[in-house]
Structure formats: structure tokens, C-alpha cells
Amino acid sequence: MLKFLALDRFTILIFVMVLLATFLPVSGQAADIFGILTIIAIAILFFLHGAKLSREAVIQGIKHWKLHVLVFTFTFALFPILGLLAKPVLVPMLRQELYWGFLFMCCLPSTVQSSIAFTSVAKGNVASAVCSASFSNIIGMFITPILVSLFIFGQAQNDYDATSSILNILLLLLVPFILGQILRPYVFPKMQKIPSIVKAFDQGSILMVVYGAFSSAVVAGLWHEVDGNTLFLLILVCSILLTIVMLLAHYVPKWLGFNVPDQKAIFFCASKKTLASGVPMAQVLFIGQPLGMIVLPIMIFHQIQLMVCGIIANYWANRTSSEPLE
Structure with a gap:
């Protein structure tokens, strides 16, 4: 049952951190x-991400620019547009802070690990998935703060400084990432010898952020403001958003003439949002805001996307790589 629901150890530990x-x-x-x-843990996490990224995969995948443009259009244009269009309905339904979290989720880059993993399971274009998902996270360090400044704080806080937020994110995320890329020839061989420790640190740093964010939110009265009905509505809204994006990510590449492996890579890269980068970004961007309520939508969306993509990837895995997608 846990395998069917895509509930791995990391997902269960996230729920444990919320309970703790x-x-x-x-x-x-x-x-x-x-x-x-x-x-400190976040900085080390992105250093390790930089060291893991293969330059050969980037060079091979970057040539497929049409695929990347389509994925970026979904990630940084379609998602935010849908989030903005839903504002008249969601603000009365979820209240302002949860809607901020929902819209912030729409402005985030795609996932890296799960996009690549699901594309691989489904026999898609893995090289392009590596490049597209990785570039999405790098570019997201610049684009996400700008989108947040325009769509969230542009109306709520006149003193919000997008430049300062971008600089903070660059120092916390991009600089360690670049250092990891520079030192990759020395660091990556050592990482391969201790994969379990690297994975534990990778996931542990995210668990620390989740625990810290929800601790401050609980102290501020999170569960007095988010009741069972609100939580159910948030799950429903995230499910509807994912359904709309997945349908478009399934059919648009077909209409544009991409081959089947590329269609699979686009589907998995364009339909997901990152928890690993999203929570650290929220910590930088939403200083003084109810962080627990801000990250709650991405945590829910993250689990829903894993469950749905896991089922679809396993279904596609049983089909030939050239067989048209249904």
C-alpha cells in the first residue's frame, strides 16, 4: 500500500516532522x-547538488532547447497564471496566508530528483530531463523572487526588496551550488563511496527546515487557523491544479510534434514543483510571515504529485518507448 501511494521513508518523515x-x-x-x-545545512545541501550534477548530461541535454522552453513556460508562466486566476475563489476559501503559499508554490521551479527518476522509470529522455530540471532550479533562484515580488508582495508590502531577496538566495543556494560544480572532480568520487550518508544529509536538511518552519507556525497558532475543512479544501485545490497542468503537459507536447521519449520528459518536468528548493526559498523570502502556512501548500502538492507520477510512470514503463501515449 505504501508503495502504491508513493509513500517512501522521506515522505513519512516529513509527516513525522509536522507531528513533532x-x-x-x-x-x-x-x-x-x-x-x-x-x-548551514541548506548551504551544504546545494553544494552537494552542484557536485552531483553531471556536466556531460548538461551538454547533451542543453541542445534540446525547444523542450526546455516548453518546460519553462509551464513552470514559470502557466502555473503562476493559473494561481492568479484562482485568487478570487481561493482567498475567501483558504484566506490570505494560505493563498500566498499556494501562489508561491506556483512560482517555484520544477523538481530535480523525482523528475529524473520518473522519466527514467517511464523510459523517457533522461538526459533532457536532467538538464531541464536542473536548469529550472538554477533559473528559479532568479525568477521565483521576482515573481513573488510582483504577485505577492507587490500588493501586500511596498517595502519588499526583490534585489535583496535574490542576493540572499544566491548566497545561500547558488554560490554553494557553483562551488559544488567547481569541486565536482574531487567531491563526487567521495560522494559515490558514501551514498547513504549523502542521501541522509540531503533529506535531513529538508526535514530540519520543515520542522523549524512548522515549529514557529505552531507557536504562532497554526492549527487554530487551519482546521480540517480548510486542509481538505487545500488538498482538493492542489489536486485540481495538478490535474489541469498534467492534462496540458500530456497533450501540448503531442500537438507540437515531440517524440514519445520527449513527451515523457516534458510531462514529468513540467507538472511538478520542488519541495527541496521551495522550503529554503520560503525561509529567505517570507521573513516575518507565517512560514508554516506558506509551505503547507507545497508540502501537500509535493505528496500528491509523487503519488500520481508514480502510478503514471509505472504504467508507461510497461509500454514500448516508441508506442504513442494515451
Whole structure:
């Protein structure tokens, strides 16, 4: 049942962190120290991401620019447009802070690991998926703060400084990523010898951010503001958004004449949003805001997309690579 629902150990641990923050939230001076440790862990996480990215895969995949343009259009144009169009309905339904989180999720880049993994399982164009998903995260360090400044803080906070937020994200995420790329010849061979430790650190840093974010939210009264009905509505809204995007990501590449392996890569890269980069970005962009409510939509959307993509990838895996997609 867990395999069918795509509930791996990491997903279960995310829910455990939410429960732990609900009953044993970190607060006061301990929260400040935990926050510093989390920032250090995030920087190391993106250093490792930089060291893992193969330059050969990037060179091979970057030539397929039409595929990347379509994926970026879905990621940074279609998603935000749908989020903005839903505002008149979602603000009364979910309230302002949760809608901010929903719209922030729409402005995030695609996932890296799961986009590549699902494309591989479905026998799609893995090289292009590696390039597209990785570039989406790199470009997202610039585009996401700009979109947030335009669509969220442009109306809510006149003193919001998008330039400062971009610089903070570059220092926290991009600089370690570039250092990882530079030192890849020395670091990556060592990472291959200790994959379990690297994976534990990769996931552990995200769990730290989730625990810290929800701890501060619980202390501020998160679960008094988000009841069961609101949570159900948020799950429903995320499911509807994913359905719309997936239908378009399935049929648009067909209409544009992409071959079947490319269609699969586009489908998995264009329909997902990153939790791994999204939560650290939220920590930088939404200083002083209810961070737990901001990251709640991406956590829910992340799990829904994993479950749906897992089922679809396994279904496509049983078909030949050249057989037309249904």
C-alpha cells in the first residue's frame, strides 16, 4: 500500500516532522540556534547538488532547447497564471496566508530528483530531463523572487526588496551550488563511496527546515487557523491544479510534434514543483510571515504529485518507448 501511494521513508518523515513540531515545537533561543544550523545545512545541501550534477548530461541535454522552453513556460508562466486566476475563489476559501503559499508554490521551479527518476522509470529522455530540471532550479533562484515580488508582495508590502531577496538566495543556494560544480572532480568520487550518508544529509536538511518552519507556525497558532475543512479544501485545490497542468503537459507536447521519449520528459518536468528548493526559498523570502502556512501548500502538492507520477510512470514503463501515449 505504501508503495502504491508513493509513500517512501522521506515522505513519512516529513509527516513525522509536522507531528513533532505540533507537539514539541522548538522555540525561543533554541529556535534561533536551530535556525542557524538549518541555514548551514541548506548551504551544504546545494553544494552537494552542484557536485552531483553531471556536466556531460548538461551538454547533451542543453541542445534540446525547444523542450526546455516548453518546460519553462509551464513552470514559470502557466502555473503562476493559473494561481492568479484562482485568487478570487481561493482567498475567501483558504484566506490570505494560505493563498500566498499556494501562489508561491506556483512560482517555484520544477523538481530535480523525482523528475529524473520518473522519466527514467517511464523510459523517457533522461538526459533532457536532467538538464531541464536542473536548469529550472538554477533559473528559479532568479525568477521565483521576482515573481513573488510582483504577485505577492507587490500588493501586500511596498517595502519588499526583490534585489535583496535574490542576493540572499544566491548566497545561500547558488554560490554553494557553483562551488559544488567547481569541486565536482574531487567531491563526487567521495560522494559515490558514501551514498547513504549523502542521501541522509540531503533529506535531513529538508526535514530540519520543515520542522523549524512548522515549529514557529505552531507557536504562532497554526492549527487554530487551519482546521480540517480548510486542509481538505487545500488538498482538493492542489489536486485540481495538478490535474489541469498534467492534462496540458500530456497533450501540448503531442500537438507540437515531440517524440514519445520527449513527451515523457516534458510531462514529468513540467507538472511538478520542488519541495527541496521551495522550503529554503520560503525561509529567505517570507521573513516575518507565517512560514508554516506558506509551505503547507507545497508540502501537500509535493505528496500528491509523487503519488500520481508514480502510478503514471509505472504504467508507461510497461509500454514500448516508441508506442504513442494515451
